[in-house]
Amino acid sequence: MRSTFMGLEASKRGLYTQQSALYTTGHNIANANTEGYSRQRVNMEPTLGYPGTGLNAPKVAGFIGTGVKASSVQRIRDAFVDRQYRQETNKLGYWETKSKSISQLEDILNEPSDYGLAKALDGFWNSLQDLHVHPEDGGARTVVVQRAIAVADSFHYIYNSIQQLKENAANEIGITLRDINSVLEQIAHLNYQIQSVEPNGYMPNDLYDERDKLLDQLSTYIPIELEYEKSGGNALAIAEGSVRVFLKLSDGTKVKLVDGKDFAQLRNSGASTSDGLTPTKSVEGFKIVRVDEFGKETVVDKNWNVDIDNNAQIKINQFSNLGKLKSLVDSYGYDINGNQKGLFPENLEKINKLAKEFAEAFNKLHGLGTDLDGDPGVEFFVKNNSKDKEITAGNIYVSDTIINSPNKIAASDSGKAEPGNGKAEPGNGNAEPGNGNAEPGNGNAEPGNGKNALALANLKFQTLEGLFGVSIQSYFEGFVGQLGVDGQQAERLTYNAQTLQQSVSERRSSISSVSLDEEMTNMIAFQQAYNANARMITAIDEILDKIINGMGRVGL
């Protein structure tokens, strides 16, 4: 026989359950704009029917419903979409950073414009052309000197700016590593909390959201791979468990970074600042260390990760082109078996080469000419720092001799045309030994001769061996063009990754984000159900009233 008050109990359960659903709706609405929040749902299930099975179970028409219970509160999320989202974020992180680096380089070169190196070289060419028309004119000579200084300054500006960019990239690598390490630590900490909650049969949905947000953040920096480990004890089947985070290398090797509440940290394996984060020289790779509570660092061994060898160093070429960290390293420069690679170092090398070849070819030609006094040309461009092996874009300067006396510019080709001197005829009985014009040097001073100035001007369009057989003009054009093509590619790939990430993100929102209309509808549904349960209790109250107060009073 069932209990008289059973109906009250069933409806009370209904009240409670609808109430918790209503509260969850409230939680959803409250978090409608919380980043990374997934909407939650109360899973309701009917409680066990009456009577239960057993030998002494009463023989009545079986399994009358006994009401409802909230079995669990679950967040609505699709792990597969998360995975896709992180893959796209990886790509986006890489290309976005690359595109940024290239556009910074473009800003420095400032082409096409009227202020770049090309313009300075054009101006220098103009001044030499003017000099070849007016070789004896002091004004034309001074202009050549000033324009040459402008060319050197343009080289310095590009050189120093790229150096500056390199330094900034190094700092950004340091900050990124610090961020990664902090995220790893936070994930491990969340794992710890989740591990302590789940065995009690709870679903720590908000902790899961928090952890997924951190994993999203981590995936902008490095490519990651996840494994989940169920908690023991009384954990629910739908509980997610603690997460193991791996760094995924290009050959598919997985390097463990977080395992439960334990976590490792990333450090630069090459030369770097004392905290091991900001590189001071080209990056060689990264190493995985564990930090104990006293701050002592030990490189991880086989016990931590079975997939990497004992010294736990990951060379930079083992990284795939994914994530912001690799992109920053690509920009800053890295070292593969002693070869310096990377966007900034390679472009720096190109501009150095241009400066060196230009200066050397110019000096060589200048030395063949003669100046206003008939002396052969001195070095026109010099390196200001004698410790450097050769001229670079950073140390190219116009020689002080030239700056102090522009008459030393060898505009004339008289020395070349007339080896020996004017009328010098040794041994012709005259009392004039050696030279006829009483002029020092091996050239006959010809103030009106501007042929060498013309040759110097047109050096710009001459092919040079050192520049792989192209002229200074076309080498620079090629340099800018290459940068443009790379920049365009990076921009296009950034755009692609962004579009893909957006569409995945859209799908994710479609699954997990809070819809206010839906919550309102739910609110009405739960509220009405609550009201109906309350009405049910009233109905039972009435039948009990009938039994208690109305029965056995026949005729009264």
Add this chain to the structure above:
Amino acid sequence: MRVTQSMLSNNMLRNLSESYRKLGKYQDQITTGKKVNRPSDDPVVVMKGIGYRTELNKVQQFSRNIGEAYNWLDTTDDTLDKIGSALQRARELMVQASSDTATPEDRLQINSELQQLREHIQSLANTKIGNKYIFSGTKTTTPPFDNGYPEPIDDAFFKGIEIEVFSGIQIQINTTPIQLLKDIDSIFSDINTSMDKESAGKLSSFLESIDNVMDKILTTRADIGARQNRIELMDERLQSQEVIATKQMSENEDIDYEKAITNLITQESIHRAALSTGARIVQPTLVDFLR
């Protein structure tokens, strides 16, 4: 697909910022007048642009060089013309002097005028453009005559000054009649020494030498005229080159204003539409309709 408020508002924001980006691009294009502002906008256009700029700069420089060439040739021609007139006058005087009716006093008077002409021709030979002596070859700072006496000369006095008037094309702008000038000077010097001593018949032989050098002057001037013609042709060519280079550069990188402004206006109306639909979609929720 389930669509939520946050998706709508995110999409709206993203679309609006994309729309702003396009507006910004057109604004950039219209204010700078250029299609591209950085190499990655269009590497080919930028590379060509650097080339065209250099090309145009070259053509402008060559035009400047040609101006200098005109200056030299015109001055040289004019100077030689004046020397020619002076020689003409000298010839007339010599005709008078070589007449048997001329007395020694007459001859001395004529000679003094001739010696004035000599100084005149010397100063013409010392003509300068700016601070450059035009008849000194490449030794432009040394005058051909110093205080009435010819300077000792060397090879450099016979050297041409060539300037570039087009890629790889050089034109000699000076003329080197230094020997001729010296010959003229020595004729005058010979006349000076023989005027009061020689007979009329002997003096008339100078007429022949004067005719000789006048002939040479004319030949030199003919050569200058030919060069002037050549430079004029080159100048015309350069002028049309400048127009072509400017046009090429403009076609390569300048925007088409009609097109850019039309694009801007189209984008503007799209932007308005996006704003107004956004405002309509984002506002209402079920909450507005529940009691």
